[in-house]
Amino acid sequence: MVFSQKMIERFRGVSRLVVITGAGISAESGVPTFRGSDGLWRRYRAEDLATPQAFQGNPRLVWEWYDWRRRLISGKKPNAGHMAIAAMEHLFEEFLLITQNVDGLHRRAGSTKLVEIHGNLWRVRCMGEGKVFPNNEVPLKEIPPRCECEALLRPDVVWFGESLSEKDLADSHMALRECECLMVVGTSAVVQPVASFPTIARNGGAFIVEINVEPTPISGWVDQSILGKSGEILPQLLESMK
Ligand code: OAD
Helix, strand or coil: CCCCHHHHHHHHCCCEEEEEECCHHHHCCCCCCCCCCCCHHHHCCHHHHCCHHHHHHCHHHHHHHHHHHHHHHHCCCCCHHHHHHHHHCCCCCEEEEEECCCCCHHHHHCCCCEEECCEEEEEEEECCCCCEEECCCCCCCCCCCECCCCCEEEEEECCCCCCCCHHHHHHHHHHHHHCCEEEEECCCCCCCCHHHHHHHHHHCCCEEEEEECCCCCCCCCCCEEEECCHHHHHHHHHHHHC
């Protein structure tokens, strides 16, 4: 892959980089995406599985779905795209990874400067006390799982209709406003509020690069749209940044 000279020059002078990722970054690890022909939302209805109402109505069904996803993800490894992003955090003075993914693969690849804006399915939250703690049990011994205090546990993820953490949003907004370059990787760029993040960076004057296997709603206006697999493009991009 040959990158444009303009893009390589932009990266060379940059000290503040933000990366946004979506389910596409984990596709090459074998984790299904949400939209598209093989997407999870083709087989399942988000309303039945990823809303507070669904959990209230049928916690067992919701947990069976999360247990299935946890079992699937536990057998997968971070791919070259995750690894390249983890390496990038050492190359820039200011760096933030904003991921919509709850699979934990960025952490497993070594990323530390990250905001998991939709939560993480390897954490659970007590419905009684609100306490959040890690849970790596695969498969779960009890469905739905319960806290020591007997209250139900829920996955510590953001469901449709729920608010995102104010701190995560504030950290993301600040990094987006201040970054000189933004990379948008493997997201259909349709779910708010992340769908509007590239506009925040653009309004702050950032150079925006998108990496996706197909065009998205932002492809028409970003500075550089690279069509291809993130696991192949990102390692090459990393080399060109060094
Ligand atoms: P989507 O499934 O909507 O989009 C995945 C994107 O990845 C698509 O644009 C694909 O073209 C692209 N893609 C697939 N394979 C790729 C590869 N190897 N390299 C690069 N790109 C690839 O997933 P998200 O945009 O992450 O939210 O979805 C956003 C949110 O919607 C998710 O966090 C989830 C979902 O409903 C909640 O559950 C709250």
